[in-house]
Amino acid sequence: TGTTTEREPLPVRVAGSHTFRTISAGGSHTCAVDVAGAAWCWGQGDEGQLGNGDTLDFFAPIAVQGGHLFITISSGSAHTCGVDTA
DSSP: OOSOOOOOSSOOOOSSSOOEEEEEEOSSEEEEEETTSOEEEEEOOTTSTTSSSOOSOEEEEEEOSSOOOEEEEEEOSSOEEEEEOO
């Protein structure tokens, strides 16, 4: 929901109006591919794992830079990898 508010362990909607095709949760961040193939990440970004060229934390989806379109994405402890459509 775009906040750091502690919540009950129940599902909540991701901030924004994205429609995701695939999603992957890492150690402290999450990334997803939308239906158009664009990648979005949110959460802890201190290792650059959000793919937006920054090392800040973002609590709502932020676009991955580079202009690639992805089939799938996988988030790890402090990294993210994706398979692009090229």
